[in-house]
Amino acid sequence: MTTIKFVGDLRKWIREEATPVQAIYNAEVDLQAPDDVPHLPSFPSLKSSLYRHRRTTIHVLPQTRADAHLEGQFTTARDGRRFLLCEDGQEDKIIIFPTDEQMRCLAEADTLYMDGTFSCCPHLWNQLYTVHARIGYSMYPLVFALLPNRQQTTYTRMFTLLKTEVQQMFNRPHAPATHPNLYRFVDLIQGIQKSEGAKLEHINFGAAPQPRKKVYRESEGRFLRLKEKLTRDQKTSIEFLDAVGHLLKLD
Known part of the structure; x- marks a missing residue:
């Protein structure tokens, strides 16, 4: 096996x-x-x-940004949903990836967080630019964009493309974030307390904490072996x- x-x-x-x-x-x-x-x-x-x-x-790799054209499996998420939002331009081509659900979250977010990464970007592009938003208590990446350079005009193009798509998809320039009312909020955190409180009570009475899943234990073991080889x-x-x-x- x-x-x-x-x-x-x-x-x-x-x-x-x-x-x-x-x-x-x-x-x-x-x-x-x-x-x-x-x-x-x-x-x-x-x-x-x-x-x-x-x-x-x-796959045959494109030699220029103008030659790059994604189709088939490279335009959808693993579950089949649309993932490629647009390819804009030729030699200055921008490629943007979000699902429709990620676009909905982008439209409803009240605060966005941006980051640019250069080392993991395909060689024809200059950077991978990501847009994140806080949803509930967690931060999620919503948009992945391949940019040809770091010029202000390019950033403006990217955000203009996103804004246009949001307006077309949802027929509104911006949807304000929705927040639970006070009573719904208290009900929500009561549910969290009940779930986590039961676990704490079991531990206080001497029960052992639930072990991590086997897959995480195996991953940790592999990582430690790799770290040891690096050290040596x-x-x-x-x-x-x-x-x-x-x-x-x-x-």
């Missing part, structure tokens, strides 16, 4: 990442328990089938970050 899962994880990673195949194999081996490693198939024995799998899933200089920082990123994505 370990071998079947190991090969399945390799194929999944190869489908979703452009990382070299052997680097994917090595990173996946590093995530396994030490006792399982001797029983795993070697890279030479899997090499041909893994490269065949890569060839069947690889058995892994470079880049290899460590690649492996951790894969671990977080799988789990």
Whole structure:
């Protein structure tokens, strides 16, 4: 069963990442328990089938931003909902991703938080710009935008595109955030207190806290093994970050 899962994880990673195949194999081996490693198939024995799998899933990458045009599976979320909002421009193309539900939350939010990331951006674009909003007690990313540069005109274009889409989708320039009335709020936090209070009472009477799920325990074990290899200089920082990123994505 370990071998079947190991090969399945390799194929999944190869489908979703452009990382070299052997680097994917090595990173996946590093995530396994030490006792399982001797029983795993070697890279030479899997090499041909893994490269065949890569060839069947690889896509021809655009050479310019004007050549980039997303379609099919790259325009929808994993559950089939629309995810690509728009592609605007040619050499200065902006690509924006939110679902309709995320757009609704964006329209109703009273405060937005923005951030720009450069290191994880596709090489034809200059940055990944994200828009977040607080919903309840948590912060959620609502919009992901690929921007060609960091010019003010580009930011203006992006927000103009979002504003136009909000107005067209909901037929209003802005919808104010809705807040519960006082009595509904008290009822809500009473429910939270009842749920969490029961757990605390069990612990106070000597009951052990609920153990974490197996998947989280296994993830922590893998992470600690990776950290130990980094400490012993058995892994470079880049290899460590690649492996951790894969671990977080799988789990």
